[in-house]
Amino acid sequence: MAIEYLGLSAINGPLVVLEGVQNAAFDEIVEMTVEKKTKKLGRIIEVYEDKAIIQVFEGTDGLALRNVHTRLTGHPMELAVSEDMLGRTFNGIGEPIDGLGDISSDIRLDINGKPLNPVTREYPRDYIRTGISAIDGLMTLIRGQKLPIFSGNGLPHDELAAQIVQQASLGDDALSSEKFAVVFAAMGVKYDVADFFRRTFEESGVSDHVAMFINLANDPVVERLITPKVALTLAEYLAFEKGMHILVILTDMTAYAEALREVSSSKGEIPSRKGYPGYLYSELASLYERAGIVKDRHGSVTQIPILTMPNDDITHPIPDLTGYITEGQIVLDRNLFGQSVYPPINVLPSLSRLMKDGIGEGFTRADHQGLANQLFSCYAKVGDARALASVIGEDELSPIDKKYLVFGKEFENRFVGQGNHANRNIIETLTIGWELLGLLPRAELDRIDTKVLDQYYKPTTLEGSEE
């Protein structure tokens, strides 16, 4: 029999204090009934003797010190999981909101998950073809990787994520033969954004393979802290118990971190950088680290978190800490977006750490790594040439710097800016890469082994140019 406690001793933002409780456990979930009608869930975040501090998920509005009955559930937050959850839509704490009834399942999992033992992990090596040259060629996505998109407000990160989902699911080995599914978690996003994803999934015919967890911008802030955990719990279940390949899209991590800050400050904790709590790194890590592959199991969890960098600042704590945890990042650039380059990926700060082991002979093609290094290095020099041109004028540049300017323009327009609908295979991507390198004299290509150059390098000239 569970005891119900009547009343609270304090309410402060999303936090309430309950006194005189017996047997309250740290991290336990409580059920609160307001005026015997509305039910809310809460989590115990601190206990001291008979006093428990509870974080209320659905917001504290309507709560009074005396109209609440609280019941301890005796366990941490759990989610009932099942394969039937694909094709359904849930709110931020995993309750169905599409009117299709409850999920019936005996399997209930703790949403906090447990750390994967590094010994039982398998190092990810299979690449996912996204059909986007900048990604496939220069920052290859690997199954089991966590590769965030660093974006800014107004940039087309949603389109890019949707395109990755569509084209990856259409890939050679995905939807057709193997079990592929998408778990989508929206935290504090605008209604339009959630709707955009819903429509895109429907249009591309993958919506039966998508489970959506939606916490909109006007939904309770504390719920946002639960949304990604619920989504990842389902992802882990489908991947490691049901052998599916799961792509998890988390958007927008910035809203998640802000929710964390809001709750932390109402708890009166000591802030570290920019008011975020000192444990922001650990919290983010506990989400991102849930990507991976487990030995002797079939499935995988691949994460594409999206975050909008406040003021486009990559050194802001949210992108900064994310970059330290994730295995690379895809950085979108406002300048390129302004030049109508889509996708506006700035390749220089972008990176995939797992790429080196998932490409090359046997995976993509032997020349892939060398070509990618060379493109990075040449494009970095384009920046120097442009800086110089803006001081002394383009006409005064040395012939080689002029060539770099041409290369840079072509690289942005042809290699990166492939448009919304192009779905290129890896050979096409590599071929375009070599054509671009052909614009530069061979002596400039110092990152590629001589033998590879002999095989692939061919000088090219642009049609209509003077040479």
Place this chain on the structure above:
Amino acid sequence: MTNTGTISGINGPVIYLKGDSGFRMNEMVYVGKDHLVGEVIGLTDRRTIVQVYEETSGLKPGETVSSSGFPVSVTLAPGILNNIFDGIERPLSEIAKTGGAYIDRGIHVDSLDGEKLWKTHITVKKGDHLFPGAIIAEVPETPAIVHKVMLPPDMEGYVIDVVEDGSYTISDPLLTLQLPDGSEKKITMTQKWPIRVPRPILKRYPAGKPLITGQRIIDTLFPLAKGGTACIPGGFGTGKTMTQHQIAKWSDADIIIYIGCGERGNEMTQVLEEFSELVDPRSGNPLMDRTTLIANTSNMPVAAREASLYSGLTLAEYYRDMGYHVAIMADSTSRWAEALRELSGRLEEMPAEEGFPAYLASRLSAFYERAGMMQNMNGTEGSVTIIGAVSPQGGDFSEPVTQNTKRFVRCFWGLDRNLANERHFPAIHWLSSYSEYLTDLAPWYVEHVDKKFVDYRNRLVFLLTQESSLMEIVKLIGGDMLPDDQKLILEISKVIRIGFLQQNAFHKEDTCVPMEKQFKMMDLILYLYKKSRSLVSMGMPMSVLKEDPIFDKIISIKYDVPNDRLDMFDDYKKQVDTFYDSVIERNA
């Protein structure tokens, strides 16, 4: 006698007990019904504060906490190498056997395999008088490393009984010792040592031998001494972990302790997979045979992250006591500092800079000072070298962890974002990095490599410094306006940067380069510079010099000359001479 206390409050990894429980500071305690491992970190007469090394969710006030009677310690015996532990020395492979793919709470497994029989060769005999730390037996722990079983550093006496050579477990008694007070004590292979206490030594030696890593920018430009300390700060994606991996793979240390502190799980898996396959060029055995991994990944409990660095350090000191040269890779000390900050915040201590506790600096200095080249209690000589990665927030080196670390290390390998963007790896920037060991190690280089080594090294750095100031001008007016001698400096610096400093970790020949080749490469680059400079001073324009492919040829020496064909350098020297002659001929 075991003391017990009762939990009164829980706040994340920190729990409070009511009243004085009789525990001692830094004592290991077992918390709650699951017997989670914890450590006492604060005592007042009203309450006891314990940090818990495991996830605390589900704990309730009223549960009991019992003492273990000893401080948080590591178990030291054969079986440490070729293994992976968590932050408090629990073997992860054993945890996987009982707990499956995930790490559960309250798992109690022995640190080391107590069943395994080790082939033991006893090196003492009855009647010997043994001093503290004396070596009593030798056990081939892995094909690469002989484990020397030692007397604990706080014990001495006469051997009154000893077993024959044979196979023993780590808990079988090997000998009976008569202590100075007349009592008898059975000695096994196992010792325990508290992680926060440095193991005693006889004396420290000054730095005198380099840790050869096979990485050109480190060995030649910014060398690290055996027993030295270095830090690698860099923003995300600049190659901290890659640099640490390269050093762990190719350095000439005997033992590597790799501490993954708050980093990615996949990285530990990668080290485990890769090091089991890669062969140590010196011994011919898999690299894992000389390696121990300590993994506290970023999603593992934060208190154990704080302990993981000390656990690793104590293991390192233990192998140093056997007379080995041990190198510790700590990746990343920033996560360790953040763990301190998190715990300090939970304890509501007064924060100093950026929320870090005021004792950050003293903890860092105490950590790095445990490195050193030592004469051990048993007379052998061994060293502990610490290489700590630092992950500064926003890549900004002015933050507290980088700044405080800089005060206590003597070697600074600063990673640069722009170099990483150009994919120039290792992205160690030659202008911001430094090594204070250079003068200490100069005699070694003169004796073992070449007497011109230090001079050449300084000339390289001088050229690179000149290049950097010339680049300021080039940015304003373009490279064409410079006089030819300055153009030559730019050209030769490019050869140094791309042909020498840049090193390809994935290329079979280039991933690890012997000192002799490093010197010959330097020698050749400077020879090319000398010859070209005399051409320029004769009035030959740079455009003529650059017609010859010699510059590009020298850049690709790193790929074209195999490490065992150093004789090919003579041919390159001839090519430089030919280049010199042909330029004169054509333009005379």
